Amino acid sequence: MKPSKLYLKIFLYFVMILIVTELLIFGLFIVTAGRIFQARFEHYTRAKVLVAREFVNEKIQSEPERHPAENESLKNLILFFSKTYDAKVWLASADGTTVVKSFPGSLPIEISKITLQEDAHRPDLKNYRHLKKDWMSYSVIPVQIGKDQMGSLHIIFETAEADHIKAVFAIGLAAIGLIVALLVYSVSRRITAPIKKLKDSTLLIAKGDLSHRAVVKSRDEIGDLSRSFNFMTEKLEKMIRGSRELIAHVSHEIRSPLARIRVSEELLKDCIERSDYTDLKRHLNTMEQDIEELDRLIESLLTLSKLDIQETALKLDSIDLTALINDLLNRLKPGINRKNLKVQTSLSIDQPIVGDKAALKTAFSNILENTVKFTPENGQVIIKMYFQEKFSVITVTNSFGALSEKDLFQIFEPFYRTEQTRTTGSGLGLSITKKIIEKHRGSISAENSPDGFKILISLPAIDLKG
Template identity: 45%
Template sequence: MKPGKVYLKIFLSFLAVLIVTEVLIFGLFLIYAGRPAKEWAERLNAAKVVLVKETIEEIINEKIQLEPEAPISRNESLNRFIHRFGDLFDAKVWLSSPGGEVLVQSFDGAVPEQIIEEFTRGRPIGLGGVRFYPHKSHRLSGLYAALPVQVNPAESGQLHILFEKQWPTSSHDKSFVWGLVLIGLVIAILVMPVSRLITKPLKELRRSAIRIAEGDLSHRAPIRSNDEIGELGRAFNSMADRLEGMIRGGKALTANVSHQLRSPLARIRVAGELLQEKFMRGDARSTENHLKDIHEDVEEMDRMIGQLLTLSKLDIHEAVLKPEILDPAAMVQDLMDRFKPMMEQKSIRTEAAIDFNGPFCADREAMATVLNNLFENGCKYTPEKGTVAVRLGFEKTSLRFALTNSTTRTLSREQLERIFDPFYRIEGTAPKGTGLGLAIAKKVIEKQGGTINASQSPEGICVSFVLPSMQAPAA
């Protein structure tokens, strides 16, 4: 399976960080661990040479005296001693004549003249009467010393001791480097499943998005974590919920609009046919009545289309609020006066409790729309000789309004929540309007940061809202 781009980015990022980390570790080791270790090794080697300086000449003379007839280069005792000395000190040791000829050496091959020349180019250090030549470079480090020794009564030679460490031939350094490489490989291998674990929920989220795009609106992305990816998944599901609700709501709205428009259109068609028939008969009085019916149906359709446009503007946030200082108490009183004839026609009694004496800032047109829709709804659904109770108050910086209409009906919680849905009507009630008034009121209140709800009370059904005051416009 081809790895995704996010997976490759995560894997390569981990790998880059790992490589940089290992390089830094190795560099820090060389600076803070390797250098002190080398310096300590140099001091230790120098101390070894100083300690044996006093006795080395006696031992060499003793070994020579054991085989006085043999040349120094063939003296077995001296050869064994020099080899043992080199092995013990982990160094290259050789004995040379005054002329520089190598007499005995502890190692195979030629004397490393180039290395000696490189060492002796540096500044010597005196310690215990011995001149040491320390050396450090990117490929070689160590210590060199030459001790004068008397090989016979007539000749004096030199005992050469070379402690060297070539980079990267040292087994310890090689082990350390290969250890870092091995650790890096192990971590890189472990990063692969970790990267897949991180990208797996993203792939699931992508598959969910494709399924929803293909029309499966009920599908939701699986959430298995509480991290940022889990939060992204929850936000995605929340978006899917809203999209599903909007799409289903749009379909329901289209169906409801079609149904609502069909009735007045059917009445207009029938009235038109009757009008044509009456016109041909010359019945002027009946013709006037049918024209009046057609006019009322056209008015109803125009009112419904206007409310639909208002609802659509609120849904797409096109409506712009214009806050201004207003008097809600006066607006409520004006509406009570306007709806008074309708209430008197049904013998509806009104009760008002208005306790509002502070300035309030809101959109005047939006506020008037909400109050008008609530009053109109209350008058329509209050039975004859019923009661409409209005309460208006102010708490802190919010306006509180409630309208209760007396009714013997008891609504369920679901019905109380759904009365704010477009075109929703309670079963058993006659259609007295478009079914959009409360839906528009809810949109307007929520757009201004308020809340609206319906509740059942002993007095009847109460629709109330809380609306915070908006910021007053600058003078």
């Protein structure tokens, strides 16, 4: 399976951080522990050279008459140190001519490739290190090879434990790095797997499967993103389903007045053909009423659409709800009197609210108009308003029959009408009211009460008492 770009990016970032970390650790080792170990190794090397010189001096002085090149015991001693130190050892005269050596052939290194390291403890001891082969150590110390004749003892240590330790440490770091890289490979997959699932879910939803939900159970930021994604998808599904239902309802609602207008048109044509003008005005009035119904329906749909997309901003002002409700009741008096309704009000509250007066007027007008329209003749309407926990609460109760749980739950949905009200209205009034109230950070609900059907509205209030 081809790894994702995000997975490769995370993996490479981890590897880069790992390499930098290991280089820093190795550098710290060289600066601290490496230097300490190097100093101990040089002390150990110095001791070896000094021991070898003492023994060489002793052998030469034990047979002063013999030239060192002819001294067999000296040759054997040189070979002994060569094997013991695992090094190349030779004795040279003052002019650099080799006198005795532990190996065949010419000298193993070029002096030009060697750099001098001063020995602070023994000025007569010279230590060299190969410029290209940092592991090669070369020591030179003066030796008396004859009467009044000085020479030098040369030892090359080609196996240096200090540098061996560095190599082992570097290999160990590399091994640790490889193990961590393998772990990072697994961790990177665990990080990117939920993101890949989320991407696959996005593609499924883009293809139209709105019922699909991302399954990511992690409790980290990716899990939060998945849950937010599912919440968004659920809202989107509801919006699209609501739009489809809205189109279906609008088509149905528009079809009825259009059908009546078409019938009236046919009747008008018939009257004109028969020169019968007695019913002409009645048919024209019917058409006018149907056109007005269509106009109200379209106006309600436009209002609902604007509230949905929040096209218009609220014009906030301080509003006296008591005055607003009393004004609406005065406008509805003809209908109240015609049905002989008994209206009780308890609006003694001095906490105004902040809101859009025109929008709230529309909301309360819808509620009160429905109340007057659907309350039976000689019925009762109770309107109360009180202050509760920084909210102004308004209740409107009428003696309409109790509604089912389904009706109470769906009554604020667009185009929804109960069985008792199915023949009148567009079913948009309460939907518009609910959106206006929620836009004011309030809430609205419906319930059955002993006095009848009740609507409860809560709006944030200005507490004048502080």
